[in-house]
Amino acid sequence: MSSTVTPKTFNLSTGPATVKVTVRITDTTGTTAPTLSLGHTTTSQSHGFGTATLISGTTKDGTWERTMTIPQGSALGQWNVTLFPLRDSLGNSGSFQTLSTITLSGTPTDTSAPVLVSSTVTPKTFNLSTGPATVKVT
Template identity: 35%
Template sequence: MLFKNIWGALRLRRIQAAVVSSLVLAGSLSFLDLPAAAASTDVAAPAVVSNYVPTATPLDVTNASARLTLKVRLSDETGVTNGFLVRVWNPETDQYYWLSNHSLVSGNLQNGVWQVTATVPQGAAAGRWIIQIFNLSDPLNNRSNGFIDLREVTIISA
């Protein structure tokens, strides 16, 4: 009797697997909201195309905090998800501040310009700071590895 129940459960599992395999082979990936062709060809993480800092630099935080803005063009076949992180980091002191308020200001998720801002507080360490982006990903979970250096900015502080 036990053998019969096990055999029946195994047959049910094989039938379920066959149904799932048929759906995948038929290209039914609707749960990802992506066409099957795009899902099968996009195997790369989003790419940084260009970036610039419209904020005047050097950034002076001697007497007051200052706002730092970054615009970065990101590109990906299936689109960039909004879970990426940007920070400004001082390699000499290991201080860093996260940039926030991500917003797509032009283009679309496949090829668009994102704007991110940060407030660098009064008294932050003077010197060379590096703007970095982290965790670029797309809806297929293709991700960048580690921090990507975008550009350097100089901070002045007394």
């Protein structure tokens, strides 16, 4: 297997980062589409999870590509490009692989999770022997 990741650095001040990953995979019986994602090395942020598309060759010897986007405002610093365990048509699989690490710089970021301010659930009790319950969550 061989891979390329472009770009290796990006400034989020200019907009979202678009990362293109290309991998060449060989297998005697044929591989399933590889799954890739981007994950920040010190926060829980991740983007781009999904399968690559075969752009040339075959599942036995082919080149796969996936373009992923990291939104503006995401965590700055190091992001790993992760290849999930490869699988072939017989069910054989490998292990997770970090294909590359990219570096993001730029404007202030949002690395905090959303905060729940309030919630209500009504009704809090009901009798199912009279029929189904309808619950409203606000």
